[in-house]
Amino acid sequence: MSAAEVVGPRRSRPVRAWFRLLGSELGLVFGRRRNRVGIGVLFGLVVLVGIALKVSAVRHPRSPAGDLMSAVAGNGIFLGFAGLSVEIALFLPLAVSVLAGDAIAGEANQGTLRYLLIAPVARGRLLVMKAVSLIIGGLVGATVVALSGLLTGAVLFGVRPLTTLSGTQMGIGDGLFRLLLAVAYLGAGLGALSMIGLFISTLTEQPIAATVATAMVSTLLWILDAVPQLDWLHPWLLVDRWMSFVDLLRDPVFTDRIVTGLWVDAAYAAVFLLLAWLRFRNKDVTS
Amino acid sequence: MAEPQASEDSPAIGSRALTKRFGRQLVVDAIDLDVPRGAVYGFIGPNGSGKTTTIRMLLGLVRPDGGECSLLGQVMPAAATDVLPRVGALVEGPAFHPYLSGTGNLLRVDAADRRSDPDTASARVAAALDRVGLTIAATKKYRAYSLGMRQRLGIAAALLQPRELLVLDEPTNGLDPQGTREVRHLIADLAADGTTVFVSSHLLAEVEQLCTHLGVMRAGTLVAQGPMGELRALTATRFRMRTRDPQPALAVLANLGVADAVLLDGGVGGSLGEVAPEWIVQAMVRAGITVAEFVQVTPTLEDLFVQLTGEGFDVSG
Numbered sequence: 001m002s003a004a005e006v007v008g009p010r011r012s013r014p015v016r017a018w019f020r021l022l023g024s025e026l027g028l029v030f031g032r033r034r035n036r037v038g039i040g041v042l043f044g045l046v047v048l049v050g051i052a053l054k055v056s057a058v059r060h061p062r063s064p065a066g067d068l069m070s071a072v073a074g075n076g077i078f079l080g081f082a083g084l085s086v087e088i089a090l091f092l093p094l095a096v097s098v099l100a101g102d103a104i105a106g107e108a109n110q111g112t113l114r115y116l117l118i119a120p121v122a123r124g125r126l127l128v129m130k131a132v133s134l135i136i137g138g139l140v141g142a143t144v145v146a147l148s149g150l151l152t153g154a155v156l157f158g159v160r161p162l163t164t165l166s167g168t169q170m171g172i173g174d175g176l177f178r179l180l181l182a183v184a185y186l187g188a189g190l191g192a193l194s195m196i197g198l199f200i201s202t203l204t205e206q207p208i209a210a211t212v213a214t215a216m217v218s219t220l221l222w223i224l225d226a227v228p229q230l231d232w233l234h235p236w237l238l239v240d241r242w243m244s245f246v247d248l249l250r251d252p253v254f255t256d257r258i259v260t261g262l263w264v265d266a267a268y269a270a271v272f273l274l275l276a277w278l279r280f281r282n283k284d285v286t287s
Numbered sequence: 288m289a290e291p292q293a294s295e296d297s298p299a300i301g302s303r304a305l306t307k308r309f310g311r312q313l314v315v316d317a318i319d320l321d322v323p324r325g326a327v328y329g330f331i332g333p334n335g336s337g338k339t340t341t342i343r344m345l346l347g348l349v350r351p352d353g354g355e356c357s358l359l360g361q362v363m364p365a366a367a368t369d370v371l372p373r374v375g376a377l378v379e380g381p382a383f384h385p386y387l388s389g390t391g392n393l394l395r396v397d398a399a400d401r402r403s404d405p406d407t408a409s410a411r412v413a414a415a416l417d418r419v420g421l422t423i424a425a426t427k428k429y430r431a432y433s434l435g436m437r438q439r440l441g442i443a444a445a446l447l448q449p450r451e452l453l454v455l456d457e458p459t460n461g462l463d464p465q466g467t468r469e470v471r472h473l474i475a476d477l478a479a480d481g482t483t484v485f486v487s488s489h490l491l492a493e494v495e496q497l498c499t500h501l502g503v504m505r506a507g508t509l510v511a512q513g514p515m516g517e518l519r520a521l522t523a524t525r526f527r528m529r530t531r532d533p534q535p536a537l538a539v540l541a542n543l544g545v546a547d548a549v550l551l552d553g554g555v556g557g558s559l560g561e562v563a564p565e566w567i568v569q570a571m572v573r574a575g576i577t578v579a580e581f582v583q584v585t586p587t588l589e590d591l592f593v594q595l596t597g598e599g600f601d602v603s604g
Contacts, residue, residue, distance in 0.1 A: 021399060110382055114382065115396055117346075121399040
């Protein structure tokens with residue numbers, strides 16, 4: 001290893017270099033027109049839901065999501081939560097799948113992967129950077145949805161102190177904080193899903209294939225989670241506790257399922273990140 | 288295994304029994320590359336002879352199935368992050384993000400190298416673009432680039448840092464004659480500054496003008512390697528003689544020991560080998576044979592190439 005020192009890089013600033021690469025990646029992801037359109041779609045869907053709730057006065061069946069929908073009419077803040085509950089099953093996982101498909105498979109497909117690797121960036125470093133950028137992507141998606149709900153709700157229904165699902169009162173600031181926690185919680189779930197996507201992305205050179213496969217995994221998990229006969233399986237499914245973010249609207253907050261949910265997210269993320277590493281570490285880059 | 292030494296006398300590129308299989312197909316078969324420092328090494332061979340796979344192995348993109356290789360004296364791919372900052376490469380054509388500009392793409396490549404200095408990035412990118420004549424198109428999206436501009440951007444990426452070694456796979460692919468000339472001058476300049484250049488090419492005329500050393504691939508094996516002069520000596524110089532008495536001329540040639548003398552249209556021909564041209568003419572005149580014309584044909588690199596890799600037009604593999 002003495003050889004490396006002989007050549008002597010200029011002052012090595014690992015942290016700065018790290019953020020430079022991550023910044024470049026985020027610039028690429030959020031600068032891309034398709035992804036901006038995607039953010040617009042995530043935002044617009046919640047606006048549509050808000051308008052639909054405004055023009056219809058239908059009572060919703062009693063369920064956490066139904067309660068949320070009913071509550072929106074009385075207080076715009078609830079549209080932030082309702083928006084998340086609408087988009088977490090399909091649209092947010094789809095958005096994450098698109099980003100995950102691009103992560104490795106997209107770069108491989110374009111041939112840019114080989115130029116990154118000979119720039120050089122170590123494979124482990126590249127993979128971790130891609131993972132971090134995907135997690136940020138999921139968080140941004142959830143934030144956009146919550147923000148859209150909040151803004152649309154404020155305009156259409158107004159904002160006032162909330163009545164929690166337990167019937168107690170809560171200030172606006174507290175309500176916004178709970179919304180932030182919900183975004184973080186779902187961001188963790190989407191982050192775990194994106195690690196599945198990252199692994200799939202190392203298997204192929206076709207970004208579309210990786211995206212479709214990831215979206216299918218997510219959809220399959222939701223379907224399995226909805227089959228009552230498989231209730232023994234449900235606790236092991238990544239998405240099983242995602243809807244529990246509405247527990248944040250109880251007083252006191254009901255944390256059991258949320259905490260377990262975070263552990264499940266972490267386990268999925270760790271396993272699939274490890275698999276991605278094992279696959280990518282020695283992969284022949286022939287594209 | 289001894290510790291890798293990055294001493295100056297280690298070759299710029301070295302390999303021992305470097306081998307790669309894709310499935311059951313042997314793509315690169317135990318090649319021993321030796322590229323001395325400061326050389327301009329032409330790496331030639333038919334399509335599918337394993338050149339690009341070799342280059343990918345050298346750069347750590349593809350893992351060898353056997354043997355080993357080193358860049359600048361350090362073993363690849365283990366030393367990739369130490370060595371590659373000193374190596375610029377163009378591998379199988381340029382590849383960039385279509386919706387980023389030329390500048391944006393080079394900044395991205397630069398950001399990937401953790402040793403590159405962010406403070407000088409813009410200046411280095413501008414200098415690299417200038418060096419390949421892309422300054423005017425710097426802010427244009429890559430997708431709007433022509434084939435030649437893309438190729439230039441690929442070369443610019445290889446020049447973002449001062450390099451000790453450049454690995455250029457088909458650097459003039461898609462360039463117009465003007466661009467080809469520029470790239471040739473660029474390579475000559477870099478080599479004059481002491482950069483070792485490893486260039487794979489199909490354009491033999493170009494390799495001939497540019498290279499000091501040559502390696503010839505055929506169906507995954509390195510069939511010849513060495514200084515250009517030594518390899519050129521492998522192909523015998525031929526001659527062509529115009530005469531009105533071809534039959535007696537053949538007999539004279541046979542007496543002189545020209546083994547492969549043949550009858551040509553309006554004369555005879557053969558390879559010179561040990562026989563000096565003046566001896567032949569002298570012998571002809573003595574035998575009363577008119578010599579209308581005597582031409583010595585220096586073999587081109589193409590003749591050598593065909594001699595080493597075969598006539599066929601088939602893709603080997």
